Amino acid sequence: MKRTVNGLRINYALEGAVSSPVVTLSHSLGATLSLWDAQAAALAGQYRVLRYDARGHGDSDVPPGPYSLQQMAGDLHELLQALGIQETHFVGLSMGGLIGMTSALMYPPMIKSLVLCDTTSCYGPALRSMWTDRIRTAQAHGMDPLVERTMDIWFTPRFREQGKEAVDRIRTMLRQTDPRGYVAAIHAIADVDLTDVIGAIQCPTLVVVGEEDPGTPVAMARGIHERITGSKLVVLPNAAHCSCVEAAEEFNTALLEFLAGLT
Secondary structure, eight states: OEEEETTEEEEEEEESOTTSOEEEEEOOTTOOGGGGHHHHHHHBTTBEEEEEOOTTSTTSOOOSSOOOHHHHHHHHHHHHHHTTOOOEEEEEETHHHHHHHHHHHHOGGGEEEEEEESOOSBOOGGGHHHHHHHHHHHHHHOSHHHHHHHHHHHSOHHHHHHTHHHHHHHHHHHHTSOHHHHHHHHHHHTTOBOTTTGGGOOSOEEEEEETTOSSSOHHHHHHHHHHSTTOEEEEETTOOSOHHHHTHHHHHHHHHHHHHTTO
């Protein structure tokens, strides 16, 4: 389904009873709402689940970039309003986590709780060259050259061997991403620094990270946890950056326990 919000058409899936609490799932850079298939299945029956393709991704429009996190939080805000949703529990992985933190700061009544997964408040100057290289590669050659280096970050070597079907599905997802949207979204996240402001977030927060995540490592997750008062930190063993896929069962257990504790 699609709705026109904030000047673009956003693709989304909304499932579950209208009377149930809403959980919104926001994907990482280069992914789509299908990243959350396992979580949508786990949440079904208890929650109304909203998944959506961020601007520049999946079947949503690809407006000219660069994008900003404020724009992307605005997209979410207007989508929720268009769907008649006043508040939501929010789960975001990587870029999705940054959208969640920004949304909680911009629209606090809208975000009932936060689950921040394999994300950061600031990538820092040390990673600037990596982002610059990704931009140049995507612009010159498209997504293909970026696929395997991304899989190296998203999944452990063990899972790339043992979970080939799941990894191939994510490979395809990344390969089909529009390079223009990918580059425009990098501009939204590469230089972000929310470190000094996330202390203002007051909603219940769970921080989740794969123990072997090389992209947003445990130290980054711990930094978020230390700055958001009352937040909880869960480190998932044997998982890299895409923990919601690689460690789906453990991820879902942590998510459901956190949400259950809020009701």
